[in-house]
Amino acid sequence: MKRPRTPQEKKALSLENDRRNVVAESQWGGRDAIAKRKQWVNQSHRKAVHQELSALSGNVPADPEAVESAVASTNRHSWRKQPDVPLKVALDLRRSRKPGDTGNEP
Numbered sequence: 001m002k003r004p005r006t007p008q009e010k011k012a013l014s015l016e017n018d019r020r021n022v023v024a025e026s027q028w029g030g031r032d033a034i035a036k037r038k039q040w041v042n043q044s045h046r047k048a049v050h051q052e053l054s055a056l057s058g059n060v061p062a063d064p065e066a067v068e069s070a071v072a073s074t075n076r077h078s079w080r081k082q083p084d085v086p087l088k089v090a091l092d093l094r095r096s097r098k099p100g101d102t103g104n105e106p
Helices: 007-017 027-056 064-073 087-096
Strands: none
Touching: 007 087, 027 064
16 A cells, blocks of 8 residues: 655655646647647658659659659658656756846755
C-alpha cells in the first residue's frame, strides 16, 4: 500500500511532472500551429511529388522505375514540435526574464 504523501512531496512531484510550452507561441495558439505545420509538411511533399510526376509525364508513357525513383528522391520537409519542459524549469525561465531581476533571489 502506498503511503500518503506530504504536501511538500506533492508539490515537488508536480513541479517535475507537469509540463509547459516555452516556445515563443501561446499555449492556445500552439495547438493550431502544430496542426498547420504538420499540414504544411504534407502539402509541400505532395506538391513536390506532383511536380516530379508532371515533369516526367508527356506524350510517351514514363518508365515505372523512373517514376518510382523520382518520387522516392523527393525530400520531405522535416518539422518536429519542441518538447515541453518541466514546470520547474519553466518557472525558472520566467523568473530569469523579469526586468531588474538578477536571478540570485530565492
